[in-house]
Amino acid sequence: MSIRIATVNVNGVRAAFRKGMGDWLAHREIDILALQEVRASTEDLEELLGPDWNIVHDAATAKGRAGVALASRNTAEIHRVSLGADDFDTAGRWLEADYKVGNNVLTVVSTYVHSGEVDTPKQVEKFKFLEAMQERLPLLAQHTPYAVVVGDLNVGHTELDIKNWKGNVKRAGFLPEERAYFDRFMGPSGESVTGPDGSIGTGLGWVDVGRQAEGNVPGPYTWWSWRGQAFDNDAGWRIDYQLATPALAALASNYTVDRAESYDTRWSDHTPVVVDYSLED
Template sequence: MTRIASVNVNGIRAAARKGMNAWLDSSDVDILTIQEVRGTREHLESLLPGWHVLEHESPQKGRAGVAIASREPAVAHRTDLGIDPLDADGRWLEADFAIGSDVVTVVSAYVHSGEADTPKQEQKWSFLDAMTVRLPQLADGGLAVVTGDLNVGHREFDIKNWRGNRKKSGFLPRERAYFDRWLAPLGQQTDCVDGTVGTGLGFVDVGRTAAGEVDGPYTWWSNRGQAFDNDTGWRIDYHLATPSLAERVEAYRVDRYPSYDTRWSDHAPVVVDYRLG
């Protein structure tokens, strides 16, 4: 069994100060994907002693950044998503791991938050388009999972206040339609929420499959008001697995913090056990 966890740390140094390492020491994770590192490889290595660390650092100091930390080293890694580096740097990292007789590709992804009808949203469309091209290529390898903060609530189950956010980035119909296509059965024509028709890519939303047709479980809560205490959250952190890997899921959980004052990020870790090796 291999345990893969993903979390947007909202700054690796701040998360470490607030208690991230205590969670990591007790969680028995084999591979940890990290988003919004906001730091350097040196920061990661000093805060994660004993781990093998890969990072795709953002050229904008103190912004974005993705990483993968693992107990055993990866056999290969890549960062090129095939789009303008300004749209992708610090947001996409793939690593291949040899686990017994299996080779699995693990992706740490941090999609732009976007802002409707602004250039920020154009960057987000570009990134989602590039993911749509890359996902089938990953699926060709068999065992692959895209993890991380994808900054879209796919369905009404995925955001508590979905009615009030239908015109805001993160829950726009066009954004959600990408997920309709990614998660529809491979090759199947599917009616998307934005009125378009697309071809399914066959990926599996591990979290929704595990939880069923229920609200949440949410993975991010605004710092404003009583969002965390009232569980007024969003499920925007995912494990999207190829069908062959999804069949090997043993357990799924969101490590929601016990209380507001024990949080070390505004996102909670998403932890999945896969039968590998």
């Protein structure tokens, strides 16, 4: 059974639909849709997506900020929203759901990692979130061999993931300390991993499905600034991911970055990332 999973930071779902998201969704045959920066109510999502979708949604603590959702043609068996310590506010940033696919449990996580800002409390929160992810990923893999974490992770993992990486090595999104977490996320399971910041940790064995599909080539990028000629010059960042357990990554195909044809046809500053997974019944 093939399951098509799409993830996109919509930068406000109501605005995205006004700009054409509905047309994309109507023709893309998505089974599970992960959204970030929803910035709307569950009722808004139900109205925009229509009755054919089953929706789980976690809004941010601050109204009009963040928000993550999962919409599917299949009812979620269980969904979970907590991440990290009890005093860590992850509302609107981490949403897990289990789906029954044949005889298998497929866990999908829609996540929106903090953007961060060097030498500010925002960066402290980002590192706390990445640390919580590092603790949660092994538990997800224990829960089911078929798990995938998708969303706007707000980190370019390597120099291949940012067009102008040299000018961003001291900026949030490409800091060596941030990238080190990704080295551990995707490092060989159980093996020692040395990050670009010199830190040493243990690999968790998760697979970057995009890099698996595209190989060691620049991009393809998933976010471009609205400003200047970034989109036209493809001066982007690859910060939207599908990270899968090895068993699920082995079943992945048709990785696609649905880049808009032109600047004026964009309905978000991010683009959808779509993958098919062929699970056995």
